[in-house]
Amino acid sequence: MMTPATAVDALAALAQETRLKVFRLLVTAGPTGLAAGDVGAQLGIPANTLSFHLKALAQAGMVTSRQEGRFVIYAANYAVMDDLIAFLTDNCCQGAACLPQTQQVATITKRRTRSLA
């Protein structure tokens, strides 16, 4: 379960243009991940600046990293992303209906308590 403090850290990690771009790129890249240099090349970010932001994302748990030869491969941490969404969703609507749009949507938590056929 995600604590409020952890949620603030995760939200803060994503609440920055460069980091959100990086994270989304890693999300699209899939579990295999991307080398830091590839991320920088695709987004046009200087290596030191990118390193700074990757570190922030990693410290918040939003990405993982592994050394692979000369490269450091970063990958989105889908589990933490999922936990963050669950945290936000848990506290939305509280079982009651807030809005039609939201009403027809079960929260992740609620869905987790069900089995999907």
Place this chain on the structure above:
Amino acid sequence: MMTPATAVDALAALAQETRLKVFRLLVTAGPTGLAAGDVGAQLGIPANTLSFHLKALAQAGMVTSRQEGRFVIYAANYAVMDDLIAFLTDNCCQGAACLPQTQQVATITKRRTRSLA
């Protein structure tokens, strides 16, 4: 649809301990909302500091406000919350399965394309 810039604003609004507390309180308070003073009393936040954070939440669209006599009533904006979650979920897993946990969970977008029985 939420743009990346809007998402950054929404995330930044929530990525602060006091504001996340305030927002969650408003979420639990429901669509009726709460007067600024009630929020401050329940969370022990000075009026001017609270006003600063409520303004930030409102500018990011996370809460709405309406004047009611001497009071200003704030309420969570569930629609924007929902959009933010949709934005984050849309870019997670991209139809592919990232993790068992996430795999068994349909994203909001995916659910929106279905009708719920």
Place this chain on the structure above:
DNA sequence: TTGATATTTCCAGAAACATGGAATCATTAT
């Protein structure tokens, strides 16, 4: 109008954050 209550704005100081040049560290190839 005068007074009380609710909220916001103004302001200044402190702290945290973002950026990129230069130097450093790590790994591989020759």
Place this chain on the structure above:
DNA sequence: ATAATGATTCCATGTTTCTGGAAATATCAA
């Protein structure tokens, strides 16, 4: 060992954010 490449750290600078005291604004009551 030397060189080359990929990535990180160090550092200085500029910017933004957070905080709360004091003053201002808004609404209602007497």
